[in-house]
Amino acid sequence: MNKLSPQKIKILRVIYNLEAQGLPIIGPKEISERLQISKSYAFIAMKELTKQGYLLHFPRKGFRLSEKGKKVAKRLIRNHRILEIIFVKYIGFDRETACCFARVLESRIPSHIVEEIANRLGNPTVCPCGYRIPAREECEEGIIP
Numbered sequence: 001m002n003k004l005s006p007q008k009i010k011i012l013r014v015i016y017n018l019e020a021q022g023l024p025i026i027g028p029k030e031i032s033e034r035l036q037i038s039k040s041y042a043f044i045a046m047k048e049l050t051k052q053g054y055l056l057h058f059p060r061k062g063f064r065l066s067e068k069g070k071k072v073a074k075r076l077i078r079n080h081r082i083l084e085i086i087f088v089k090y091i092g093f094d095r096e097t098a099c100c101f102a103r104v105l106e107s108r109i110p111s112h113i114v115e116e117i118a119n120r121l122g123n124p125t126v127c128p129c130g131y132r133i134p135a136r137e138e139c140e141e142g143i144i145p
């Protein structure tokens with residue numbers, strides 16, 4: 001199984017969001033702006049992610065997520081939304097605070113822990129903000145050390 005660093009996982013997540021907003025192809029510039037990393041580091045990381053099969057590279061144009069890359073992004077969204085449920089329902093955070101903590105933890109919590117939580121919650125399909133939680137089968141497992 002391919003382990004990914006939190007930084008690389010974040011890059012995949014940003015690309016997923018940009019694609020969802022309708023951007024067909026994404027370059028290191030967009031990534032460096034959003035993650036506050038240098039453009040050259042973003043490019044190197046994106047090339048490595050391509051080698052690992054998470055991105056598709058179109059030379060001189062940019063990058064897109066592969067199916068494998070999409071599964072990683074969906075894993076983060078699933079982690080995020082399930083954590084939000086815990087924070088809102090059982091800790092009493094408001095939605096904004098819950099979202100903040102979920103963002104920090106989404107790329108760091110191993111998926112087997114999230115799945116254990118999901119089971120105990122009765123496998124919820126909607127987060128506290130009303131967004132759909134991607135199903136376990138749509139999501140990559142074991143990418144987070």
Ligand SMILES: [Zn+2]
Nearest residue numbers: 080084099102
């Ligand atoms: Zn959120």
